[in-house]
Amino acid sequence: MKILIVEDEKNLALEMTEFFRKEGYSIENAWKKSSAEDKIAENTYDFILLDLGLPGGDGFELLHQLKKLKGREDAVIILTARGDVEDRIKGLEAGADDYLPKPFSLTELLARMHAIIRRKHNLKMNEVNVHGFILDIRNHEVSFNQQRLSLTAKEFEIFNYLVLNKNRVISRINLTEHVWGDILEINADSNYVDVHVKNLRKKLSVFAPNEWFETVRSIGYRINVGG
Amino acid sequence: MKLQLKLAFYNTLTKVVIITIMAGLILVSINRISVHHIQQRLLHKKSKLISNLSSMEINDLLTQQGTFTDYNLLKEEYIILKRGPAHLIKPKQYFRQGNRTIEGSDEEYQILIAEFTYKGKNYLLELGETTSTLGQLEHTISMYTFFILLASIILTSVTDLAFTGFLLAPFYKIIDQKLNKVNDPISFNYEGIKTTTEDFRILDQSISSLMKKMADMFSREKEFIANVSHELLTPITILSTRLENLLNDEKLSAAGETKIFACLKTLTRLKSIINSLLLISKVENNQYDKLHTISVKEVVDEVYEEMEDRLVTMDLKFTIDLQEDHAFKGNRYLFHTLLMNIVNNAIKYNRHSGSVSINGNHANGQFMLTVRDSGQGMLLNQVKNAFQRFEKFQSKKEDSYGLGLSIAQSIASFHHLELDIQSEKGKGTQVNIIFPK
Structure with missing residues (x-):
């Protein structure tokens, strides 16, 4: 998987690079608009992570240029500190696949990328097996030995997000933000998520033991998948 | 009272006073002049009479002593001659006013x-001349003066009103177009109002330059907001991504992990506060459009859907009573945020198994949306300060930043909505959103 990070803030770009390298992705960096243009013209990428405010020009221009190229399927995620609703709409209309306002968490970014991959490549990746539980991501369903579990939309989203970020502690606040979206301080109260996790666990435990679904101290949750 | 009316009223009043004083002066002076003339005539007659006297005439006059010796047909004048005192040292001569029959x-x-x-x-010798003609003259003059006064009051009031109206027209136009109809300095019309009055031109120019300054400040604020967004949010992103990478380190101790998560939580809090303040600033800086036709009912249903699980968690009874919908022009995203904040408070500060209700109704031509909860309620001084930024008396929880109601307030005034909070400690709170007519 090849990713181009177009971000002028080097510190941020390097952190993102480190994170995705560990995930096993191959990363290229562009610090300004002109070098990004060159890279896009020469190579194709699975993902282009695009900052809007770039030295030498606006990220939107870059997006328009990319969309003019024929036969390209590079997925674009706009990452910006300009959190306007208008910008979000403008970006999606210009052909971006997703839009993530800064500050974002890398785990959230990873989840969004997975969602795009699934959307683009209509593969078997739509089914994930976690300790015998099959997540059908396309239909938002979970089953165990062909038996469907009746999960609410939020319970499924929590399960899915934790599975995507398997073996990693996901804080309650991170989980809340992912499931409920970022609506200012309304979601600062992360207690609600506990209730959903509790219900989810209860539903899973009917079918199989779920000691792999771990509560990490007062921080959050982790789904452990061996190997 | 309008300036035009005040001016007309003042003009009329001064005219009445001036004409009245003038009329009084004229009357007094006419009286004096006439009396003086009569006296001159009497003196003239006296000397003429005395110079023409003969013994016969004196006897003739004296025979009718005690009566009015001589008078003309209309009794306007008379002469009386009497014998004087025996010794006359110095002859007396004087005038007096008196009645004679x-x-x-x-x-x-x-x-x-x-x-x-x-x-x-x-x-x-006594010579008399009537002054009754004088009285008649005075009466006639008074009458004339009164009618002139009345006519001039009516006439000048009308002309004054018309003239001041004409004169002040540019002034009222300036007030109307440059002040009343201006919602934000960005869309201000700098074209001058036509006037030949220097003062109005200066007023117009002053307002325009003031508006220009405000527009400059507005755009500077807009720039500042954009800078703040970028310059604050980017470092937070760097920090949070760096911390996330630290978490990937397998050698990290449990204590280290806990601390890093605490840092991430603080960063989330920082991000949330910055975003809230930015939202308020953007709303107050008019950076949102009001192009959507918003159905209150639709937004209420949406908010309910989003909040449903929280209601279930708290075991709250939720009722929506919206008999009639209300549609208005505004920003859907902002109105949604406004309602989310209010409903969220109603849930957050509620008691377990309490209730939240949303009612909408039309009263006095105005639509009012009411969110009522059975929660903790607030004291009167808390209600007064409820819209203050960072006010969080209701909650000792660290997850409240006290910006929810400030956001609600700024969104409400952006839409010209009135927010009214009624609360009773221990019983619950009611928030009324009153829509403009």
């Missing part, structure tokens, strides 16, 4: 009384 008709006269000596004998 001649043949049954009583009239007021200006009277000259003079003593003189004729052929060794002393006489007392």
